[in-house]
Amino acid sequence: MDKNIILDFKNVTKRFPGVTALKEASIQIRRGEIHGICGENGAGKSTLMKILSGVYPYGTYEGEIFYNGEKLKLANRSIRQARDEGIAIVYQELTLVPDMTVGENVFLGKEPTEFGIINWNKLYSDTQRILEKYQLDVQPQAIIKNLGVGKMQMVEIAKALSENAQILILDEPTSALTDAEVDKLMEILETLKQHGVTCIYITHKLDEFFRITDNITVLRDGQVVTTKPTSDVTLEGLVKYMVGRELKERFPKGNRKPGEVIFEVEGLHAEDPDSAGKEVLRGINLDLRKGEILGIAGLMGSGRTELVMTLFGEYGKVTAGKVRLENEEINISSASNAISQGLSLVPEDRKGQGLVLGQSVLKNLSLPNLRFFSNMFQIDDNAELRASTEQAQNLAIKAPNLLIPCDSLSGGNQQKVVIAKWLMSNPKILFMDDPTRGVDVGAKFEIYKLMNELAERGVSIIMISSDLEEVLGMSDRVMVMHQGHSTQTLEASEATQEKVMALATGLA
Amino acid sequence: MSMFSELGRRIRQNIQTYTIILALVGIWLFFAVLTEGRYVNPQNISNLFRQMTVTSFLAIGMVLVIVTGNIDLSVGKAAGFVSVVVAYLQAYVWHAIFPGQALLAATLSILIGLAVGLVWGVLEGYVIAYLNIPAFIVTLGGLFIMRGGILIVTQGRTIPANQPYLKEIAQGYLPDLAGWVLAIIVVAILVFNMFRSRQKRRDYGFELSPFSIDLFGTLFFSALVIAYVYIVNQYNGVQAPVLLMAIAALIIAYMSNNTKFGRYAYAIGGNRDAARLSGINIRQNIFQIFLLMGLLCGVAGIVLASYVGYGTIAAGEGYELDAIAAAILGGTSPLGGVGTVFGALIGALIMTSLTTGLQILNVQPAWQYLLKGMVLVLAVYADVYFKKKS
Ligand SMILES: Nc1ncnc2c1ncn2[C@@H]1O[C@H](COP(=O)(O)OP(=O)(O)OP(=O)(O)O)[C@@H](O)[C@H]1O
Ligand SMILES: [Mg+2]
Numbered sequence: 001m002d003k004n005i006i007l008d009f010k011n012v013t014k015r016f017p018g019v020t021a022l023k024e025a026s027i028q029i030r031r032g033e034i035h036g037i038c039g040e041n042g043a044g045k046s047t048l049m050k051i052l053s054g055v056y057p058y059g060t061y062e063g064e065i066f067y068n069g070e071k072l073k074l075a076n077r078s079i080r081q082a083r084d085e086g087i088a089i090v091y092q093e094l095t096l097v098p099d100m101t102v103g104e105n106v107f108l109g110k111e112p113t114e115f116g117i118i119n120w121n122k123l124y125s126d127t128q129r130i131l132e133k134y135q136l137d138v139q140p141q142a143i144i145k146n147l148g149v150g151k152m153q154m155v156e157i158a159k160a161l162s163e164n165a166q167i168l169i170l171d172e173p174t175s176a177l178t179d180a181e182v183d184k185l186m187e188i189l190e191t192l193k194q195h196g197v198t199c200i201y202i203t204h205k206l207d208e209f210f211r212i213t214d215n216i217t218v219l220r221d222g223q224v225v226t227t228k229p230t231s232d233v234t235l236e237g238l239v240k241y242m243v244g245r246e247l248k249e250r251f252p253k254g255n256r257k258p259g260e261v262i263f264e265v266e267g268l269h270a271e272d273p274d275s276a277g278k279e280v281l282r283g284i285n286l287d288l289r290k291g292e293i294l295g296i297a298g299l300m301g302s303g304r305t306e307l308v309m310t311l312f313g314e315y316g317k318v319t320a321g322k323v324r325l326e327n328e329e330i331n332i333s334s335a336s337n338a339i340s341q342g343l344s345l346v347p348e349d350r351k352g353q354g355l356v357l358g359q360s361v362l363k364n365l366s367l368p369n370l371r372f373f374s375n376m377f378q379i380d381d382n383a384e385l386r387a388s389t390e391q392a393q394n395l396a397i398k399a400p401n402l403l404i405p406c407d408s409l410s411g412g413n414q415q416k417v418v419i420a421k422w423l424m425s426n427p428k429i430l431f432m433d434d435p436t437r438g439v440d441v442g443a444k445f446e447i448y449k450l451m452n453e454l455a456e457r458g459v460s461i462i463m464i465s466s467d468l469e470e471v472l473g474m475s476d477r478v479m480v481m482h483q484g485h486s487t488q489t490l491e492a493s494e495a496t497q498e499k500v501m502a503l504a505t506g507l508a
Numbered sequence: 509m510s511m512f513s514e515l516g517r518r519i520r521q522n523i524q525t526y527t528i529i530l531a532l533v534g535i536w537l538f539f540a541v542l543t544e545g546r547y548v549n550p551q552n553i554s555n556l557f558r559q560m561t562v563t564s565f566l567a568i569g570m571v572l573v574i575v576t577g578n579i580d581l582s583v584g585k586a587a588g589f590v591s592v593v594v595a596y597l598q599a600y601v602w603h604a605i606f607p608g609q610a611l612l613a614a615t616l617s618i619l620i621g622l623a624v625g626l627v628w629g630v631l632e633g634y635v636i637a638y639l640n641i642p643a644f645i646v647t648l649g650g651l652f653i654m655r656g657g658i659l660i661v662t663q664g665r666t667i668p669a670n671q672p673y674l675k676e677i678a679q680g681y682l683p684d685l686a687g688w689v690l691a692i693i694v695v696a697i698l699v700f701n702m703f704r705s706r707q708k709r710r711d712y713g714f715e716l717s718p719f720s721i722d723l724f725g726t727l728f729f730s731a732l733v734i735a736y737v738y739i740v741n742q743y744n745g746v747q748a749p750v751l752l753m754a755i756a757a758l759i760i761a762y763m764s765n766n767t768k769f770g771r772y773a774y775a776i777g778g779n780r781d782a783a784r785l786s787g788i789n790i791r792q793n794i795f796q797i798f799l800l801m802g803l804l805c806g807v808a809g810i811v812l813a814s815y816v817g818y819g820t821i822a823a824g825e826g827y828e829l830d831a832i833a834a835a836i837l838g839g840t841s842p843l844g845g846v847g848t849v850f851g852a853l854i855g856a857l858i859m860t861s862l863t864t865g866l867q868i869l870n871v872q873p874a875w876q877y878l879l880k881g882m883v884l885v886l887a888v889y890a891d892v893y894f895k896k897k898s
Binding site: 312314334335336338339340345347352353354355356357358359363366367368370371374376377378379381382383385386421 | 708709711712713714766767768771774775778779781782783784785786787788789845846
């Protein structure tokens with residue numbers, strides 16, 4: 001037995017009804033390395049990690065896993081057992097309790113106690129220490145649900161890091177983080193590596209592999225395609241391993257000519273609905289032309305999500321300003337109102353806002369579109385199935401059939417379901433809040449192509465993204481937000497990373 | 509694909525429904541053996557189904573209420589209130605205004621009973637949906653209010669409600685021949701439906717499931733209907749309240765599966781935010797659900813008055829708990845988003861089967877409650893257990 005191998009997967013096979021998520025996967029992880037795992041949506045990455053953390057216990061998969069040379073046998077749902085063994089995991093989807101504080105979440109299940117009574121002072125001071133050590137900018141007493149997704153992700157990481165982990169697994173930890181936050185995470189990982197912690201790192205942002213990993217394993221359709229030292233592969237090579245073919249460019253070139261202005265926002269101010277008087281939008285001006293893709297850039301917390309949610313009638317209390325659709329002033333008070341005016345929203349948080357996870361793909365796809373297949377008394381389920389099947393095929397949603405519940409889809413495929421359900425409603429204006437979060441390169445490309453096609457058909461799109469390259473690559477114009485107001489709208493030709501960042505940080 | 513593998517797949521898909529049906533059959537066998545067959549004689553079967561009707565009306569509404577993530581604790585007393593109002597009208601009001609017009613009197617009683625239920629639903633629904641007060645609190649208050657209402661109407665007396673026509677609602681039976689005609693109509697509809705849905709799928713160009721499977725399903729349900737009519741005809745015939753219950757259940761089941769209203773209810777319970785962002789008017793939907801629940805309380809109250817033959821101060825006492833238990837037994841998730849009308853009916857049947865079985869065996873009421881409580885928890889445990897297994 002090689003002492004340097006901390007973790008050894010031997011022919012691991014995991015079957016679900018209708019899908020084999022892993023096929024005879026064998027991977028060796030060396031002690032102290034950062035090991036990247038990549039692959040398309042549904043390739044089996046998360047499944048592998050769930051086996052490692054006891055979500056799928058010993059006996060529900062075939063093959064063996066050796067941990068420090070010993071067979072790993074985790075009992076059902078024994079996240080705790082895995083943790084005691086020194087395996088810590090940060091899941092792809094957030095697992096925080098929204099109504100609890102940061103501290104309570106970090107110590108959930110391992111609260112410091114004295115005679116069975118929680119020692120709150122210790123809990124919060126320990127949390128403070130961890131947060132400071134890793135320079136995470138959150139207050140221990142803050143309530144989770146009041147934080148943005150980016151901050152939540154940091155808490156999630158802090159939660160895993162607070163344990164004396166031997167192995168830290170990160171399943172797409174950066175999908176919602178800004179560049180600055182990603183840099184910080186990379187620093188943390190380097191530190192951990194120096195302390196001898198082994199890291200398994202899953203992401204769809206391929207450049208991160210080259211920044212940080214020592215070895216990369218590529219999965220495709222549940223099988224290990226290759227494991228290589230990172231220094232031996234190129235970005236193009238990696239993509240080819242993943243999708244089985246070459247992808248020339250990251251952003252497909254559209255061929256669109258935006259028309260006249262269709263949607264205008266003028267001097268929009270809005271308050272946080274939960275705490276009156278707290279302004280979140282302080283003067284937004286934007287105009288959107290027919291068939292245009294308008295990117296919205298800005299730092300996390302600059303009010304991008306709040307802006308689209310407000311325009312969709314679901315967030316802020318508008319205190320001033322005008323919104324015009326096709327030269328008519330509109331006043332959108334709710335999502336149903338927005339939809340009936342021809343607006344659609346792909347929300348930021350697919351689990352919390354985008355999907356009814358327990359329901360089938362079919363029902364999720366048709367939910368906002370039932371009016372197309374039904375009258376007061378009846379839903380034409382055949383028409384529903386046909387339209388949904390078509391849409392699912394258009395986006396290449398990977399699912400054995402449309403009747404399986406959404407929570408058994410991989411993260412990226414869930415995202416596709418959210419996008420598909422909104423495309424079915426034939427919107428005039430489509431708001432997309434981080435539409436490619438957690439989506440693999442190939443599928444990203446498909447989504448971009450789709451956005452181009454939509455724009456060519458005359459749909460106007462407002463896209464938010466934390467990925468600056470994506471915003472620059474896809475948009476006709478970029479509107480930059482800073483602390484709740486719109487600064488400037490740049491033409492694609494004049495928008496550079498430097499310019500956008502300067503505007504976003506308030507330096508320009 | 510062979511017929512059996514397809515059948516196996518479907519059974520696995522609906523494992524929950526089958527576990528509960530198995531539980532029901534198990535309970536029947538158990539009592540049949542202990543009572544040396546008395547439990548399953550036509551008279552007892554007939555009474556069993558008749559007895560479950562009042563709870564069933566409440567349970568099928570309760571499913572939808574729970575599916576949206578709400579609860580209604582007032583249904584028992586609301587039905588009770590309707591029953592005493594109906595009794596009061598029957599006993600004291602109508603024959604003072606138009607003596608001897610029993611049919612007119614019964615019709616008016618029914619209409620007013622339904623209206624009372626509806627108004628109650630509108631009130632509760634409005635407060636819950638539009639004033640944003642949690643259903644648990646509103647309906648808990650509703651329970652007390654209705655209890656007061658019953659005392660006001662009855663003044664502590666027992667009011668007779670066994671007048672002609674009204675009596676027939678819960679105590680009437682169809683003639684044997686009518687029962688058979690009904691069975692034939694139902695079978696014809698089942699067969700017609702099977703062919704029509706296959707034809708529609710073909711028109712849309714979808715793959716058809718094997719004919720043998722569809723036929724098997726249709727024949728199975730047809731056989732159940734025919735067997736049922738055969739058995740109850742050996743006693744008095746098809747029971748009027750059971751027929752009413754079947755119609756109500758079919759309507760509600762249809763609404764829950766095949767209308768926007770129903771779909772929205774499940775989506776709201778499954779993920780409220782996603783439902784809202786999908787453009788669903790949550791308040792309106794919840795308001796409608798409570799309105800429907802109120803209407804069903806009205807129906808249940810009328811049947812209750814007719815069934816008991818009296819309006820009493822204890823009318824509907826504890827029925828809300830039976831209805832909730834039936835829904836939960838039938839697989840409704842207390843967290844919302846999941847549940848079926850059919851399951852709730854089976855749940856109600858299980859609760860009633862236990863009650864009658866234990867009564868026949870002369871078990872003390874105290875023990876009846878103990879056993880029913882344990883069965884409820886056990887059944888839900890079995891369900892959780894099997895779901896983990898599959
Ligand atoms: N509980 C489940 N039941 C059925 N199928 C499942 C279940 N969980 C995952 N799958 C399927 O297994 C396959 C692998 O899923 P997995 O979540 O591991 O993908 P992934 O590589 O993490 O993808 P992504 O990048 O989109 O997160 C997918 O086809 C998915 O649909
Ligand atoms: Mg994943």
